Amino acid sequence: MDIKNVSIIGLGALGILFGQQISERSGSNLTVIADESRIEKYQNQGIFCNGKPCDFHYQTPDDHGIADLILFSVKISGLNDAISSVKSHVGPDxxxxxxxxxxxxxxxxxxxxxxxNLIWAVAQGMDAVKEANRLQYKNPGMICFGNRNRDEPSEKVARVQRFFNRMGIAYQIDNRMDRKIWSKFMLNVGVNQVVSTFGENYGSVQRPGEPRELMIAAMAEVIPIARKEGVDLNEADITYWLGVVDSLSASGKPSMRQDVEARRPSEVELFSGTILALGKKHDIISPVNAMLYEQIKTLEAGY
Structure with a gap:
């Protein structure tokens, strides 16, 4: 059974970026799920991706229409509401x-x-910047997906692979997605938090200097905690992510920096907040993440 009808919940940077790619290839087979007030705002103001208007089809949570694939692209603080919103769009397959x-x-x-029917996934490598209803990017990145921890891809993974091929979405299949998600988390702990406090864009951590060293140090503090949680990260993971960071547009910004500039609550609890909580659990001190946590909390207190 091939994937035809796709629903996205959350029109942040990733929702727009991948939503536009799918919409251009599949038309009305893409649906954005949102409440009535958001739909009215989207329709009145429009959504733009690299200057082009996005022709999205919208449905409310109360509308019925079973999707073959649902992509969640909200903030973690909105995930429980998103789960409630998609219930009438979820079928047995x-x-x-x-x-x-x-x-x-x-x-x-x-x-x-x-x-x-859950496939583990993570998006990486995009340099998207979203301001109001407009998204700009040079590098669209890709979606890594696969089994949580299994040698052979499942039939569902193959189904998504065929769909991404038809949509022209770059991807990588990884059947140790438990490790991949921890590895990407390590990147976010470094680049998102450091650019949000000691830089303005990716360029600030691409060149030698204190911000880049802080980013590497924050990432390194994830390794011993990941190992205590059963995930074997190592220095090679840091080297890999430095290559990804250095490939991004220097003027691009991580979502956390965009939140700080817009004076919105950030995902600090998701990053250093998680590291500090797990560090307490395992009796591991993470001084760089403790410093970043305090810095970002101070920024938010000044909004």
């Missing part, structure tokens, strides 16, 4: 994928719907 940052969204979605 609906594949569920999360594009959220952090290490918890799959667990939360799996607890709500079961894990039988």
């Amino acid at each position: 609906t594949i569920l994928m999360s594009l959220l940052n952090g290490i918890t969204s799959e667990v939360i979605i799996g607890a709500a719907f079961g894990e039988v």
Whole structure:
């Protein structure tokens, strides 16, 4: 059974970026799920991706229409509401994928719907900047997806692979997605928090200097905690992510920096907040993340 009807919940940077790619290839087979007030705002103001208007089809949570694939692209603070909003769009064969940052969204979605149709995923490598209803990017990145921890791709993974091929979405299949998600989390702990406090864009951590060293140090503090949680990260993971960071547009910004500039609550609890909580659990001190946590909390207190 091939994927035809796709629903997205959350029109942040990733929702717009991948939504536009799917919409251009599949037309009305893409649906954005949102409440009535958001739909009215989207329709009145429009949504633009690299200057082009997005021709999205919208449905409310109360509308019925079973999706073959649902992509979650909200903030972690909105995940529980998003789960409630998509319930009438989930059928027995609906594949569920999360594009959220952090290490918890799959667990939360799996607890709500079961894990039988859950594919673990993470988005990486994009340099998208969203301002109001307009998204700009040079590098669209890709979606890494696969089994949580299994050697052979499942039939559902193959179904998503065929769909991404038709849509022209870059992807990588990784059947140790538990490790991949922790590895991407390590990147976010470094680049998102450091650019939000000691830089303005990716360029500030691409060149030698204190921000880049802080980013590497914050990432390194994830390794011993990940190992205590059963995930074997190492220095090679840091080297890999430095290559990804250095490939991004220097003027691009991580979502956390965009939140700080817009004076919105950030995902600090998702990043250093998680590291400090797990560090307490395992009796591991993480001084760089403790400093970043305080810096970002101070920024937010000044809004």
